[in-house]
């Protein structure tokens with residue numbers, strides 16, 4: 001399905017959804033220190049969709065994990081919705097989707113989506129309705145009774161997204177959710193994710209290796225480089241909505257993809273002619 005909802009209102013410059021100021025993350029190890037993130041500065045506005053792109057090891061997952069309070073920064077400032085990541089986590093301000101679907105094989109699709117609601121003891125009367133609503137949102141209402149192993153990889157990731165949205169978080173963090181899928185399935189799911197983002201008005205943080213995917217989905221693409229991991233540049237994606245197959249074939253799409261590619265090449269130390 002292609003996105004048909006009206007363009008979202010982004011860049012609400014009130015309280016940023018995420019605020020990074022000189023953020024640093026150094027992993028200390030027996031073999032020496034790894035500077036996974038150096039002096040990162042970024043504000044993500046409410047309702048934006050930001051992609052993080054860059055070579056392997058440049059700190060994309062680290063940045064996402066910091067936002068999700070899965071690890072603590074070694075320096076700098078990080079606020080999620082104006083609060084510390086720990087507080088944001090307690091208040092269920094974000095949902096997290098991992099690279100692999102991470103579903104419980106012995107629970108049905110519905111019960112996987114219900115899991116966080118069960119754990120948090122959400123009132124029983126609303127739990128089921130909420131889980132069904134989320135499955136509908138990701139286009140899987142007919143699969144509630146199936147088990148994860150009966151679904152394709154793409155469908156499993158949609159269940160993961162439904163589960164991450166169960167608490168109605170403001171921020172949806174996704175770490176290469178479609179990385180293992182074939183190109184056409186990924187393009188289809190990009191369209192679905194864009195629709196979902198527009199329908200829900202969530203703020204999106206998305207890690208990817210795909211330039212097309214990043215440009216198609218995002219309001220801005222954050223290009224990162226490695227050794228040490230840092231933000232090399234940010235590309236504004238001014239493609240109109242709705243975005244669809246034609247969007248990917250438009251001259252502006254190619255211009256923006258080229259811009260992202262040039263920043264990536266600069267980060268790699270390649271010249272334009274290499």
Ligand SMILES: Nc1ncnc2c1ncn2[C@@H]1O[C@H](COP(=O)(O)OP(=O)(O)OP(=O)(O)O)[C@@H](O)[C@H]1O
Pocket residue numbers: 027028029034035036054055056057058059060061062063229
């Ligand atoms: N828990 C950890 N302990 C030690 N080093 C770590 C840890 N997590 C990440 N690193 C190191 O930090 C750097 C950044 O890793 P990160 O996983 O954030 O990169 P990435 O950009 O997401 O890579 P990829 O695209 O391959 O997933 C790497 O050099 C990695 O080895």
